[in-house]
Amino acid sequence: MAAVCAARIAWSGLLSKQPVGVRCARNSGQGCNQSTLQMIFRRFMRYSQTLIPTVKEVPADAEIISHQLMIRAGLMRKLASGTYIYLPAGQRMLAKVIQIVREEMNRTGAQEIIMPVVQPLELWQQTGREVDYGETLGKFIDRHGRGNVLSPTAEEGFTFLAANEIKSYKQLPMNLYQINTKYRDEFRPRFGVLRSREFIMKDAYSFHANEECLHKTYMNMYCAYCRVFERCGLEYVIVLAESGEMGGSGSHQFTVPCANGEDIIVYTADDKQAWNIEKAPVDPLPKQPPAQVGPVEDFYTPRAGKIEDACAYMKVKPHQLIKTLVYKCGEGAILAMVRGDHEVNPEKLTRLMDGVHIEMADEAMIVELTKAAVGFAGPVGLCDKAARVFIDHGVAGLAVGATGANRTDYHIMNVVPGRDFPLEGANIQVADIRNAVEGDTYEGKKLLFKRGIEVGQVFKLGDKYTRKLESRYVDADGREKYPLMGCYGIGINRIIASAVEIGHDENGMILPITIAPWEVIVTPAGQEADVIAAAENIYSELLAEGVEVLLDDRDARGGVKFKDADLLGIPIRITVGKKTLAEGKAECKLRSESDRTTLPISSAAGEVARRVKALKAKLNEPKR
């Protein structure tokens, strides 16, 4: 009883000795301007006054480690599937990442604006992306019957602005960006914040009079992105990516390698080249020597619409099967043939179609085209019925194969490419249309695979959007032209999730100091008045040094505070305890290391402030 009371009295007594600035703030600011007040409140951080709801149990619906820890550490809570509430600690992390991104963008001369999240549907109809984006595009109709889009990206909005404001080559180049909420009506949100419906993205759009200028800005952004990810303390890999329906000629993706990544990175064994799997090229497989093959033979394969079922009937291996997929492009049918053990890469098809939107044909269209149920399509007799036919090198290289008979419940064997279906023709093309797989090579070099989280991507868009939205400027030669565009995105939330994915141990997050919610936590271990007083002192001194510090002033046991500090991943912990205090010392521990060092209590704050600055400098002064 007595001890608790003493402790409470000690706390309340110290609370009344708050720094003068704070008292002044509460007394409606005598002599303090608004920004000073905000600064003081932002830095004045007591655990007991902050909503950091840590939990011991792993949340049932969190599958991957970053999701689990972000919930457990009290960074966020789920509001609905794919939407999260960011709590104070999470908000602080987002704010820090945003600030880094903003600084690096501004350094390149990009200008920050804010675009509405709700945008007119007509703009999206003009560029054709209402259709291309499909159901992922969030839409609603307002009370006036107008269609609205919840912006998943903002090419339309920025190009609209350019169309109205960029009239002369003298205004070019121009690079505009925003850091704003994006919405995508994902079929399946998952992995916590890695694939959420609502997220924060930095998106920039640049406008140029010529290709060289676009390239220059593109490379500037590329470098700025390197700096951003280095400052955030992330290990990252840059891969060549597909620009797909975004249109345009070039793209790089910035990915953080980790086991839970959704993207697959393909790289050569010598580590010289890397691609997203959508883009990774493969060498054609060696052509099989021609064999003596009898005529095509029907084979009864009831209900064997799947590769493995058909193989079982015909006693062949998947790599001997020719898989025929039907895509559509407007009204026309597109055939894509790959081996049974390979997968069609739609991005590669899109590129062969010059960026035209394609999608899987529906059942009705397949039945109409092949006169058979889905699963029994084959190239024999079908190639002249399709607008375009793409045959993978792997198929063309087969000496003999089996495939669908274009007749329900039948396959055919002894099919020889070039004999039983054409490999050449006006509408026919043998090409690389499949995903790379284990064992493939490129330019003779072995291809290797790893998973990664995409945290940023840069694109060259060309004039796709400026043409569609009639954005024209007058060039030096007096003629009207369409500016070339680049676009550049960074997933703010994903930076945090990937930092957690690669920075954690069994006790919780281990965060880079540049994005951790606080730089230092001061933990009084014990409720004795002198311990609390010493902790308060160090806390005040750190505040005065400009360090972002959290004081764990809770009336809790030491163990609880240590567990929470570890969970939160705060890079530096200063512990004030009875024993060390008696020796005039405080203890300093880095979250990333197990050793502790003791510091004289009188100089502890100054020394820790120096360490904070050194740690930050290490990340904030990138090599590039």
Add this chain to the structure above:
RNA sequence: CGGGGUGUAGCUCAGUUUGGCUAGAGCGCCUGGUUUGGGACCAGGAGGCCGAAGGUUCGAAUCCUUUCACCCCGACCA
């Protein structure tokens, strides 16, 4: 959108197969006490429309129908 799974206390989950006493445990929360350097202990307490709606039954968390939400696999994805 196809396949699978789960909805019971703030959280993690028993109980449902085989309907039956007042619906449980651990953690968290509140009160009091003992503690206080790695998620303490004792005692007491609050907290539930058993996801929702209909049905079967003397009786439903439990059986049936419908529906909603969430999760996983797949498809999809600048």
